[in-house]
Amino acid sequence: MLKAVILIGGPQKGTRFRPLTLDIPKPLFPIAGLPVIQHHIEACAIVEGLKEILLIGSYPASQFQQFVYNMQLRYNVTIKYLQEFTALGTAGGLFHFRDQIRYGTPDAFFLMNGDVCSDFPLKELYQFHKERPNGALVTIMAAEATKQQSLNFGCMVTDNDTHEVTHYVEKPSSYISTLINCGVYTFSLDIFPVIGEIFHLRQQDIYKSENGNDVKEAGFIQLEQEILTPLAGTGKMFAMHITNWWSQLKTGSSAIYANRHYLELYQTKHPERLSSCKEPTIIPDVHIDPTAVVDSTSVIGPNVSIGASVVIGPGVRIKESIVLDGAVIEERSLIMHSIIGRNSRVGKWARVEGTPCDPDPNKAFAKMENPPLFNNDGKLNPSITILGCSVSVPSETILLNSIVLPNKELSRSIKNEIIL
Template identity: 25%
Template sequence: MNIIIPMAGMGKRMRPHTLSIPKPLIPIAGKPIVQRLVEDIARVCESPIDEIAFVIGDFGQEVEDRLLAIAASVGAKGRICYQHEPLGTAHAILAGAESLHGNVIVAYADTLFRAEFRLDQDQDAIIWVQRVEDPSAFGVAELNEKGEISGFVEKPQQFVSDLAIIGIYYFKDGENLRKELQYLIDNNVRVSGEYQLTDAIENMRRKGIKFIPGQVQEWLDCGNKQATVETNRRYLEFVRDQQLIHPSVKLINSVVVPPVFIGENAVIENTVLGPHVSVGKKTSVKDSVIRNSIIQENTVIESVHLANSMVGNFVHLTSKAADLSVGDYNSITV
């Protein structure tokens, strides 16, 4: 099994947190979003992951090394591929062409999920979906009487389906997908100036490839600050039985309300921490009350009451703020 993860976007909806790192490396319960995604995919696959192609922009060597390490952590070979222009989803996936062979999963890096099914690799293709109350906000998959996907509708204003497409796809024949993507490029088939994966999928479906839905139990978004904080809360619930506080953490006169993640060499002093808080390594929190928040690495928090907040790396924050979105390398005193 190969995985292709397009992640070359600028992550503008997550500014200021994406000014110094790409969005997929923002931590969720102590691990980068993209690592959580890879681990969740590995859980539903019957076969091992052979290759993971990360399609990125010019993110620098440090980011590339971290991505290769994430691939290695699930026993896979990592491959760094580049999309230098934002020319659409099909263009991004085709940037990982060397990994488009055999069984392939395409997964967008801001989509996390919980699923109980095992991936049926004998199917031609699977599009992962979740039922939603308001389909008008999503792209949805229509089904025929056989339970196969018969079409797609983007943000339907009248009800056609409540199966929202979450952004994860399985293809039994990666070479066939590659051929269809290349056809779009060669024939300049664009929508609003971009090459779209949905056009390739529709071509495949018309040629007899059967697409079936793979319904997940929960779809977790990391598209903006509030959604990411909520996803961190959910993941901490999922992994609350694991060891989430590193042995090197110093807890001084503090109360920890689980589930909470605290990273290596963090110091928590005179503080009530939790529930649903993630604290990165080498971060210090003193004289504070913090709940339902993400605080990243090498940060100092003093005398604050935080809730529903994200605080970046290398921040020094002394404040009474209650709902914040603070990027990297800031120093704030209120």
């Protein structure tokens, strides 16, 4: 029997993803027509013997109650949301809910960060984990990065023959290795005594110093720095190198990139989710929700996702974009490299355009670069254009490389600005 744990963070996280997270939790943001973590759940549900999926985070439980219910019905697997009383770090939540994870004595459990996107080769990862001759406490899914990109991740050095991780550093200050941690793991249950040692040492230090922050401080444990780094070189931690597509979901630009690749995966895994017809004109790959109303004279694609109850008017052109639920795009408008928020409206003959800032699409590894938000002139650096929820764009205006917060009614064209 197997289990899976998905770490989804909390409302205090995901600041780089704003304003898209102001009206919906980041884990539920739709990519290629599905909430981000539904892609995780879908990958877990097809693993033979996986009986339970636990979501751990500090969001209010009410925000995930309906989602969890829907997922259980759809995938016929037990799914539970476990709410942290406070942010506990990437390992603190595991230790706090250790009894729920260990219940039923699973052979192992997967751990997945909720902000990573991939086709998640979980079967291969578990098989790799089982095949380690002396047993493994943890197996990390790893990918290649460039030297510069690697500094933003956990970097590891591995033995070429045994795949053992001999050295691990989280976000090093200087170059270590181009092999980086993808945030997807297989753990043996024996990892809990290791985390427990850290927890008890932290408690003792607090008691000795008579610090008033008590166990809240002791419970905050970071998996990468406090568990993985010491495990390197002990013969208990291994890495499985993948060449599959993988990326993080940190910014709006990364959502456009992930959307493109999930749509591409649908070609082989879920072709029924892709739209193909002569009217409207579809340039693959495109996902259109069945409840959306799209005029027959519009041209959609490539790499577009259109949400529920969206209305697309005559002559509209959309490419490399995500249009969220309830949005209205009026006739002859153009949407490129943009995200249109829920219930937003784009007027007639308007142009909403961003600047693509993708990494090299030929690389297996993909990391969205994060340059300074503003340039030296105080203007927003070129990036995709994002409209928050319930934004109104007037007819015959242009929005270029801009971000508009929710519930704004624009009156003019804007370029390289954030509209508060």
